[in-house]
Amino acid sequence: MRGTAELARKFKISLSEDNLVLRRPSDYAEKLHITTGYLNDVIKKTTGSSVTYWIHQEVSIRSKHALYHTDLDIKEIAYQLGFRDHVYFIRLFRKLNGVSPLKFRLLKRRNN
Numbered sequence: 001m002r003g004t005a006e007l008a009r010k011f012k013i014s015l016s017e018d019n020l021v022l023r024r025p026s027d028y029a030e031k032l033h034i035t036t037g038y039l040n041d042v043i044k045k046t047t048g049s050s051v052t053y054w055i056h057q058e059v060s061i062r063s064k065h066a067l068y069h070t071d072l073d074i075k076e077i078a079y080q081l082g083f084r085d086h087v088y089f090i091r092l093f094r095k096l097n098g099v100s101p102l103k104f105r106l107l108k109r110r111n112n
Helices: 002-017 025-031 036-047 051-069 074-080 086-097 101-110
Strands: none
Touching (some): 002 036, 025 036, 051 086
């Protein structure tokens, strides 16, 4: 069990330290020199959530931070996070947060 906890810790560190959030579980598996299936099994067993869930959480956190603390437009934020298609980024943000990136920015800035 100790090895799986260590692997989960390495995954979470890699996820938070990368400049661009890699969006495919296979990218993280490759970095950790294991198979995607094994990474998914370990992360699900250790945290209760999938690798994709954790990747989406990191994207959400970073994008919210950029929307709140910068004046970058949505395209620029998407590209900074490693998205080639800003429309996909907008759809994913809305799916994860229930509002569009622009609406999130407007609501948060209005409330502070």
